[in-house]
Amino acid sequence: MTINGKVVAITGASSGIGAATARHLGSLGAAVVVGARRTDRLDHLVTEIGQAGGSAVATRVDVTSPDDLKSLVALAVERFGRLDVLVGNAGISRIGPMADLDIEGWSAMVDVNVKGILHGIAAALPVFARQGGGHLVTVVSTSGLKIVPTQAVYAGTKNAVRTLLEGLRQESTAGALRTTSISPGYIRTELIDNAADDPAVREQAQRNMADLGIDATAVARAIAFAIDQPEDVEIGDLTIRPTRQG
Ligand code: NDP
Numbered sequence: 364m365t366i367n368g369k370v371v372a373i374t375g376a377s378s379g380i381g382a383a384t385a386r387h388l389g390s391l392g393a394a395v396v397v398g399a400r401r402t403d404r405l406d407h408l409v410t411e412i413g414q415a416g417g418s419a420v421a422t423r424v425d426v427t428s429p430d431d432l433k434s435l436v437a438l439a440v441e442r443f444g445r446l447d448v449l450v451g452n453a454g455i456s457r458i459g460p461m462a463d464l465d466i467e468g469w470s471a472m473v474d475v476n477v478k479g480i481l482h483g484i485a486a487a488l489p490v491f492a493r494q495g496g497g498h499l500v501t502v503v504s505t506s507g508l509k510i511v512p513t514q515a516v517y518a519g520t521k522n523a524v525r526t527l528l529e530g531l532r533q534e535s536t537a538g539a540l541r542t543t544s545i546s547p548g549y550i551r552t553e554l555i556d557n558a559a560d561d562p563a564v565r566e567q568a569q570r571n572m573a574d575l576g577i578d579a580t581a582v583a584r585a586i587a588f589a590i591d592q593p594e595d596v597e598i599g600d601l602t603i604r605p606t607r608q609g
Contacts, residue, residue, distance in 0.1 A: 365591045367392030370443040372435050374426050374483060375453030377404035379552030380502060383579035384450060384586050389417030391587060396439040396446075398424030398431070399453065418443075426453045426479030432486035440490060448498040448590055449487045451480045451524075456558045458513045458568060463561075469516045476520035480527065488540075496539030496594070500586055501528055505548040505604050513564060521546075532599070541597040543589040548604025551576035575605045 371388050375381040377399035385395045389412035397405050397419060405421035412419040422438050424431040439446040455475045457468030480501055491497030506514045507521035528542045535542075549572055559565040581603050589598040 365593075366587060368394075369447040369590065370394045370396065370439050370445050371448040371450060371590065372396040372398065372439050372446055372487075373450040373452055374398050374424055374432075374435070374479065375502075376408065376421075377401040379554060380547065380550060380579045380582045381450070381452040382408055383583040384452065385419065386412060386415075387580065387583035387587055388590070389419055390415060391591075392417075393590075394418040394439075394443045395420075396435060396442070397421045398426075398435045400425050424453075426451075426482055427474045429482040429485060432479075432482040436486040436490055445494055446487060446490050446497065448500060449483050450500045450502070450586060451483045452502040453479055454502065454554070456514075456517050456554050458517065458555070458558045459561060459564055460513055461515055472516055472520045476517070477523045477527075480524050484527070484531065491540055492538075496541075498541040498543070498590065499528065499531070500543045500545060500589060501525075502545050502547065502582070502586075505546050505602060505608070508546060508602070509609075513559075532597075539594065543586075543598050544600050545582060545585055545589070546600065546602040546604075547582045548602070548608045549575040549577065550579050550582055550603075552579055575608055577605045 371393045373381050373385050376385045376397035385397050389395050402423045409419045409421045420442050424435050501524050503521040503524050506518040510518050525544050528544050532542045555568045585601045585603045
């Protein structure tokens with residue numbers, strides 16, 4: 364089975380990359396199960412996918428809650444009979460020099476970007492084990508590949524996820540679990556809108572995004588490529604960045 368007919372759950376699907384991925388996979392025949400906190404946006408997305416001939420359901424998910432991830436996975440099984448792919452996409456970014464000691468922002472990034480993925484893994488693995496296979500896709504970042512000032516903690520959370528996935532892969536080579544890390548570069552989304560309190564830092568990030576950012580559909584297509592492979596092929600890492608990004 365390739366994408367058509369697969370059941371794919373996506374966290375952080377209320378905007379940006381997650382929403383674009385849900386639309387794209389829905390258009391390719393996947394049944395999509397979308398989660399995030401802004402349920403009004405999710406409801407709109409589900410309607411949009413349905414009107415385009417796709418199949419989608421939504422539930423409120425805060426990835427800092429292990430129970431919310433369990434509910435997302437349970438909804439997939441209840442409505443579509445199984446879960447083939449979990450896309451761990453929800454994420455936040457707080458940028459600024461480490462000397463600012465933004466302990467609250469650091470903790471929030473660890474909670475959403477790292478623990479949120481662990482909660483997804485904990486929810487999905489038992490279902491994958493029962494089914495005899497499954498696919499974990501995580502959205503990490505080029506920030507983890509080239510560490511730049513003001514993004515060290517964000518990059519650290521993304522590289523933590525890269526490490527978790529590689530560890531899981533090493534532990535699962537005998538089974539049918541596939542893992543994929545997707546590393547986007549500058550993608551025009553809402554990510555940086557609340558990324559810094561300091562207007563100068565925020566405005567610089569917004570200028571970079573306006574100058575370089577590409578559409579979220581580029582990442583959606585990469586995720587589709589990773590999912591659309593025969594069972595014996597695993598796409599491990601994919602980087603999708605603007606051609607002009609340094
Ligand atoms: P957006 O801000 O548009 O989307 C982020 C999504 O994460 C939203 O749907 C938001 O939904 C969700 N989210 C945030 N916190 C939580 C939470 N606690 N529980 C559940 N969902 C949450 O940005 P992007 O689309 O850009 O971000 C998607 C992913 O891509 C992130 O992991 C980000 O780090 C990564 N990325 C983005 C890049 C870019 O340039 N845009 C570059 C590299 C990586 P809600 O608020 O409704 O809960």
